[in-house]
Amino acid sequence: MDFDLFVIGGGSAGVRCARISAGYGARVGIAEERHWGGTCVNIGCVPKKLLVQAGEYGGWADDAAGFGWTITKGEHDWGKLIAAKDREITRLEGIYRKLLSGAGATVFDGRAVFIDDHTVEVAGKRVTAEKIVIATGGYPERPPVPGAELGIVSDDAFFLKAMPRHVVMVGSGYIAVEFAGIFAALGAEVHLVYRQPLPLRGFDQDIRESMEEALRAQGIILHPGTTPAKVEADGDRRILTLGDGTTIATDLVFFATGRRANVAGLGLEKIGVELNAKNAVKVDEHLRTTVPHIYAMGDVTDRVNLTPVATAEGHALADTLFGGNPRSVNLRNVPSAVFTTPPLASVGLTEEEAAALGPVDIYLTRFTPMRHNLSGRGRKTTMKLVVDKGTQKVVGAHMLGEDAAEIIQGIAIAVIMGATKADFDRTIGIHPTAAEEFVTLRTRTRTTDLAKAAQ
Ligand code: NDP
Numbered sequence: 001m002d003f004d005l006f007v008i009g010g011g012s013a014g015v016r017c018a019r020i021s022a023g024y025g026a027r028v029g030i031a032e033e034r035h036w037g038g039t040c041v042n043i044g045c046v047p048k049k050l051l052v053q054a055g056e057y058g059g060w061a062d063d064a065a066g067f068g069w070t071i072t073k074g075e076h077d078w079g080k081l082i083a084a085k086d087r088e089i090t091r092l093e094g095i096y097r098k099l100l101s102g103a104g105a106t107v108f109d110g111r112a113v114f115i116d117d118h119t120v121e122v123a124g125k126r127v128t129a130e131k132i133v134i135a136t137g138g139y140p141e142r143p144p145v146p147g148a149e150l151g152i153v154s155d156d157a158f159f160l161k162a163m164p165r166h167v168v169m170v171g172s173g174y175i176a177v178e179f180a181g182i183f184a185a186l187g188a189e190v191h192l193v194y195r196q197p198l199p200l201r202g203f204d205q206d207i208r209e210s211m212e213e214a215l216r217a218q219g220i221i222l223h224p225g226t227t228p229a230k231v232e233a234d235g236d237r238r239i240l241t242l243g244d245g246t247t248i249a250t251d252l253v254f255f256a257t258g259r260r261a262n263v264a265g266l267g268l269e270k271i272g273v274e275l276n277a278k279n280a281v282k283v284d285e286h287l288r289t290t291v292p293h294i295y296a297m298g299d300v301t302d303r304v305n306l307t308p309v310a311t312a313e314g315h316a317l318a319d320t321l322f323g324g325n326p327r328s329v330n331l332r333n334v335p336s337a338v339f340t341t342p343p344l345a346s347v348g349l350t351e352e353e354a355a356a357l358g359p360v361d362i363y364l365t366r367f368t369p370m371r372h373n374l375s376g377r378g379r380k381t382t383m384k385l386v387v388d389k390g391t392q393k394v395v396g397a398h399m400l401g402e403d404a405a406e407i408i409q410g411i412a413i414a415v416i417m418g419a420t421k422a423d424f425d426r427t428i429g430i431h432p433t434a435a436e437e438f439v440t441l442r443t444r445t446r447t448t449d450l451a452k453a454a455q
Contacts, residue, residue, distance in 0.1 A: 003029040005321065006120055006129035008112045008266070011038020012307045013298030014135035015096055016314030022103040024322035029129065030105050031112035031122045037096040039137050039299070040307040042089055047158050048178060050085050052339045055185025059341065063375035076186050078163035085158070114267035117291055131293045131321060134273070134281055135314070136266065138259040138299035143170070147231035150238055151253035154179070164188055164251035168240050170228050172199035174338050176256035177215065181340040184218045191248055193223045193240070200338065203398075204350035206364060210382040210400045211344060217378060218341060228253075261300045278302045285328050287317055304331050335412040337405035342379060345408035348396035348415045351386050355450035359389040361421070362448055363441040369402055369434055383437050385421070389447060392420040397438065407435045 005021050007014045010032030018030040035042040054076070061073045100107050110123035119128050140153035152160075154175050167183045169176045172194035184190045192199070192215065198208040199215065199222075215222060227243040231253050238253045261280035268275070274290040276282040280302030287295045295317055298310035312329045319325040335347035354360045363385040372379045381401025388395050397411045414423065429436025 001118065001130045002127045003027045003106070003129040005131050005133065006030070006112075006127060007133045007135055008120065009038065009133075009135035009137060009262075009298075009300070010036045010096070010100070010107075011135060011137045011298060011310065012040050013137075013310035013314040014038070014133065015100060016311045017133055017135065017297070017318050018105045018314075019099055019103040020315055020318035021322045022100075022105040024318065026322045028103075028105040029108060029127055030100060031108040031110055031120070033109075033111035036093050036100075040310075041092050041096065043155050043158050045307055046092065047085050047089055048182075049339055050088065051081070051158075051182045052178065052185075052341065054081050055182050055341060058185055058187075059377070063371070063377055066374040066376050076163065078160070078186070082159070113265065114271050117271040117294065131295065133317065134266070134268075134289070134294065134296040134300055135298050135310075136262040136300045138261050138302070138305065140175070140255070141258055141260045142255045143228060143257045145228050145230055147233075148255065150231045150233050151240075151255045153255050157254065160252075166249075166251045167191070167254060168193060168238075168248050168250045168252070169254050169256055170194070170240075171256040171258070172196060172201070173256060173258065174200075176254075177211065177338060177340050179254060179256060180215065180220050181218060184220050185341055189221070190219075191221045191223060191250070193226050193228060193242065193248075195225065195227050197224050199224075200344075202350075203338075203344070203346065204384060204386075204396070205352060206384055207344060207346065207382060207398045207400050210366070210380065211338075211340065213380070214340065214342060214400060217380075228255075259299065259305065261302050263300065276302075286320070286326075287313060287328070304334050306334065306336055309334060333412065333416050335408055337408065339405070342381070342400060342402045343404045344398075344400040345404040346396070346398040347408055347412040348394070349386055350396060350398070351384075351448055352450070354386045354388065354395050355448040356454075358451050359447055359449040360395070361387040361389050361392075362445045363387065363421075363443070364445040365437055365441060367437070370432060371402075381434055381437075383434075383441070385424070385438070385441055387421045389449075392422060393418055394421060394424060401434055403434065407438070410435075411438060 004026040005028045007018045007030040018028045022028040061071045064071045108122045112120040112122035142148040166189045168191045169180045170193045180190050180192050229241045232239045240248045274282045281296035283296050283301050287297045297313040299305045316327050316329050337345035366382045384398040386396030427439040429439050
């Protein structure tokens with residue numbers, strides 16, 4: 001065999017797995033057909049966060065007047081932002097590639113496809129490997145409506161030549177609400193078209209309600225309970241027709257309607273790697289596919305599609321295969337954030353999920369952060385703890401408000417350690433912060449018991 005391990009896909013999962021395995025002395029090859037670092041670094045989390053930050057500066061410039069500053073904001077220069085973003089992403093992509101060669105992995109620029117279960121073809125070469133990892137990620141999917149190709153998806157959004165003045169976002173998952181916030185903060189009129197009554201299905205109900213209010217407060221025009229029916233072109237303009245027949249004329253229709261596993265054309269069927277009902281690679285808890293020496297991880301398995309999960313899986317697999325430390329990643333209590341303005345972050349169970357298991361005490365607070373009493377921006381923060389009534393363990397923590405992602409990351413450690421409400425209560429706050437509210441929630445808002453109600 002040419003390699004002990006061959007990794008298909010140089011994204012978060014693949015790069016980590018290849019780098020750590022090579023560090024253990026394994027002979028490692030890795031192929032990437034598009035850009036090193038994958039979706040997150042190039043067309044996902046990282047450039048998205050830079051665009052979110054660009055929008056935040058505009059808000060701060062407006063807020064400054066309340067603190068005595070006279071600031072003339074002027075026009076935003078989209079071209080300058082995208083050029084700066086591109087320079088940063090090029091730098092990061094270079095670092096990813098260097099990390100791999102520095103660790104001793106052999107890097108292939110090209111698409112790898114299976115020839116047989118120990119052989120892949122990449123960049124015109126056939127290479128063999130003892131073990132192979134599929135880490136090819138996912139891609140954004142358009143809904144099956146006529147004219148969908150006239151709309152863009154997140155892959156395209158980072159390379160728009162000009163900032164659209166009018167945008168219709170379709171969907172209300174992570175990507176839809178994040179980009180709605182970005183375009184609104186940069187000055188566009190934004191419509192959000194979604195089929196649920198509230199955005200962000202799957203998140204806690206109180207937080208979803210607060211998100212709806214936050215989106216409205218940003219001036220985003222909400223169309224709940226609606227679906228896209230067709231898209232038509234009128235020169236450079238786009239006409240989106242909704243299910244009820246109404247139309248919206250816009251510069252840009254942006255479909256953020258979910259992602260699919262990147263499995264097409266890899267040759268999986270001929271080697272016996274099976275897919276699951278979501279058309280993603282089927283794996284067990286040790287990331288093994290239905291072929292014993294072939295593994296898969298990250299978004300191509302479509303379980304918890306988050307970069308830190310992918311990197312954790314890549315590391316765990318390298319430790320297991322070559323580090324003498326067999327382990328798997330626990331996918332319970334994975335914290336995550338949605339980088340809206342302000343952001344949302346959460347860890348653990350929602351009130352609805354927890355209450356289905358047994359009675360829960362809910363502690364909920366909503367307040368205007370100190371800064372906005374002066375800025376006059378009318379922004380609110382919502383914080384919520386979900387506490388198991390029997391054990392008094394904090395089983396969920398949710399926040400929508402400034403710095404939510406930074407705050408919940410720390411709270412997640414406590415939740416994973418099994419901290420109780422009493423542990424939160426005996427923690428002294430840092431004053432004056434928003435975070436201190438999490439340790440000063442004295443009054444129970446309600447007790448919820450869906451399990452009992454369902455009996
Ligand atoms: P999500 O799965 O989060 O959301 C998809 C959205 O599209 C939902 O609102 C869904 O509605 C809607 N939808 C799906 N099909 C249709 C249709 N045919 N017609 C109308 N609406 C439709 O996908 P995203 O694309 O937002 O993100 C993909 C994944 O990427 C996320 O789940 C997350 O794992 C990851 N991600 C994480 C981020 C972060 O951590 N900050 C940022 C961006 C992405 P409904 O709810 O009714 O099904």
